[in-house]
Amino acid sequence: MSVRRIGLVVGALAAVLALVPQAQAANWLEKNFWMSGPRYSGNLPACDSGWALGTIQLRFSGKEHAFWNSRLGIVKFDDIHETANRPWASDTIPRRFCTARALISDGIWRPVHYLIGEDFGLIGATWDVEWCVVGLDRNWASNPGCRMMRP
Structure with missing residues (x-):
């Protein structure tokens, strides 16, 4: 009985994994939207602050x-x-x-x-x-x- 349950669980996991979409690279909009890069001011307190x-x-x-x-x-x-x-x-x-x-x-x-x-x-x-x-x-x-x- 336990071997049958293990088989059902493995089968269910395989079915779920088959439904998960494959990873794809980001398109041009995803790469460029709100990703303008770092904008550091470089204004840091002095060492003796x-x-x-x-x-x-x-x-x-x-x-x-x-x-x-x-x-x-x-x-x-x-x-x-x-x-x-x-x-x-x-x-x-x-x-x-x-x-x-x-x-x-x-x-x-x-x-x-x-x-x-x-x-x-x-x-x-x-x-x-x-x-x-x-x-x-x-x-x-x-x-x-x-x-x-x-x-």
Whole structure:
């Protein structure tokens, strides 16, 4: 009886798959309608922007507390400078790469590499910042040595 049911199920699946239309390439209207390409302004906040540095401070302390049960935080930034601005092809998402030194609450100055990207924010509506503190990238998201946050 179970062999017969398996045969019916396989037969039903075959019938359903036979009715599914074959995939076809998009026609000219589908390819060109509302697909005008990226329109990036390239207007990104500066590396020393209070918004960017504040975001890094807030997210660093939040990550340390939530994931590593640590009370570490960034006390202040120093030696802030841009390392690259839109280093790749002009059609790629605009990114400003920055480096700074951060005084961590444990008293150690550590390098911080970060990038500010256009359309990186919520649903691509605004800028956002991605960052890495050298020596405190505990989940190795930007390893080795925060290399993924540099151009």
